[in-house]
């Protein structure tokens with residue numbers, strides 16, 4: 259077994275089986291997307307084991323919620339420290355199993371550490387407010403209470419950090435986290451969850467972090483229908499989110515959805531173009547275009563479009579594609595064959611719709627790859643220029659691949675209109691030297707960017723944890739991570755106390 263797996267104790271985990279070439283019943287194979295090799299098998303949960311997990315989580319929640327919040331924070335503080343100790347190995351495991359480059363794998367685990375730190379501070383700041391009562395000798399306040407065991411469904415592309423956002427906040431809020439990770443990245447989930455679980459158990463708090471690894475049919479459907487999970491936090495495609503949202507709404511549960519993006523960068527003629535270039539390259543090719551925040555559309559002023567596209571295409575040509583664990587690689591494999599085909603289909607559609615490919619445009623020829631990488635799926639980061647008139651239907655869709663569609667504009671109003679003309683509303687960026695343009699992009703009337711995240715002079719991906727993360731429209735409206743996103747993991751209670759001895763009704767109603 260790969261040494262990173264052993265260092266993280268995965269070879270001793272009862273769910274992990276030695277790698278086999280073919281999957282057996284009830285086992286999912288985790289593959290290294292860089293080489294196509296199986297890393298290990300992981301035993302799947304069944305309806306039966308799911309039921310046991312939820313029963314356990316329900317019991318653990320009743321104990322955990324009684325632990326004072328700052329003490330819960332202390333558990334999360336130690337979990338953050340344990341992740342610091344395992345940063346290199348966990349980051350490498352993310353790279354190994356998901357295919358993002360090691361620097362980004364480590365960055366992802368750092369994101370979990372950051373949110374753990376944030377949650378520690380928060381554990382002493384789960385503030386409610388007081389308000390004056392209209393009645394004499396009455397007081398009013400609201401306070402925040404633990405919500406319950408919560409279901410967290412995560413995608414393959416951030417196999418560690420998205421759980422971290424939910425689990426670290428949920429834990430200080432007094433919730434127990436039941437995590438259903440993507441079946442593409444179960445090993446990262448096991449290693450990540452085991453660390454949190456071990457630290458919490460050593461401190462006398464067992465069962466705060468539960469993991470269920472199973473198919474949508476066996477586990478996912480049960481989870482979203484389960485009334486014992488008052489909140490389902492789900493990250494994935496808009497299609498998945500519609501299904502989850504409807505199921506959870508059907509039982510009047512709470513949903514936190516973080517779904518697809520179709521993020522655009524606007525570049526104004528007075529922008530710092532060197533900065534815009536670097537940021538656009540990272541935003542569009544980073545993580546092989548598989549972030550929900552990846553830049554998918556470039557909306558550039560017509561006066562600078564040709565020169566900038568030429569520079570961008572040159573920069574794309576220098577991006578080193580290869581093994582994500584090799585120093586110097588900037589783009590690893592795309593996650594699997596299906597994604598590679600979606601990449602090819604999108605490019606075929608773009609060409610058919612009149613788009614012109616000015617960089618990349620195809621898979622990497624396996625013959626040009628080192629022997630051991632030939633079973634991986636590698637694609638060339640691609641730029642497609644939309645035809646005159648800016649009509650390119652395929653750009654309405656989120657293809658989880660490194661494809662950037664380029665559009666041109668004359669006026670900022672036109673650019674913002676194009677920017678907002680897609681169904682999704684996650685992340686957005688403008689590069690400009692003008693304060694006026696920047697403020698128009700952030701227009702407090704709402705006439706600027708319609709996304710949940712808006713950046714000025716930086717790219718669409720790479721959010722810090724301190725802000726609330728999420729998006730509008732088909733992105734699902736959820737907010738995770740920083741700011742006051744913690745409130746979704748708690749329930750609010752408005753408390754009114756009569757400390758006098760008069761019977762008094764609100765609204766001055768007399769009932770004598």
Ligand code: UN1
Pocket residue numbers: 369415416420493548549550551718719720721722
């Ligand atoms: C995701 O792609 O699901 O802002 C999350 C970013 C990262 C998180 C991405 N901090 O790009």
